[in-house]
Amino acid sequence: MRDIMGMMGKVKEMQAKMEQMQAEIAALEVEGTSGGGLVTVKLNGKSEMIGVKVDPSLFKEDDVEILEDLIVAAHKDAKSKAETLAAEKTKALTAGLPIPPGFKMPF
Secondary structure, three states: OHHHHHHHHHHHHHHHHHHHHHHHHHHOEEEEEEHHHOEEEEEEOOOOEEEEEEOHHHOOHHHHHHHHHHHHHHHHHHHHHHHHHHHHHHHHHOOOOOOOOOOOOOO
């Protein structure tokens, strides 16, 4: 019976740590760039776009498609960075747990 109570305590502790980690990840802000810094996209930890900066030199009629591609590329860069940071935080929290390789947490 003591083992079950100890396990329940560890589960509650892990749950609290997971909630804290989720809040930390949600509060993250990352920037992705493309075109040598001509386009910058800022995302939060939930991969939601919260800002875009575009160099004024790209505001030419002929360059609309290039600008669109650069925004997409900057978004991919920022999203990749956010996912990497989230994975690092998750890995640190779940170290020592018997989680199968490649398992993604549901957040």
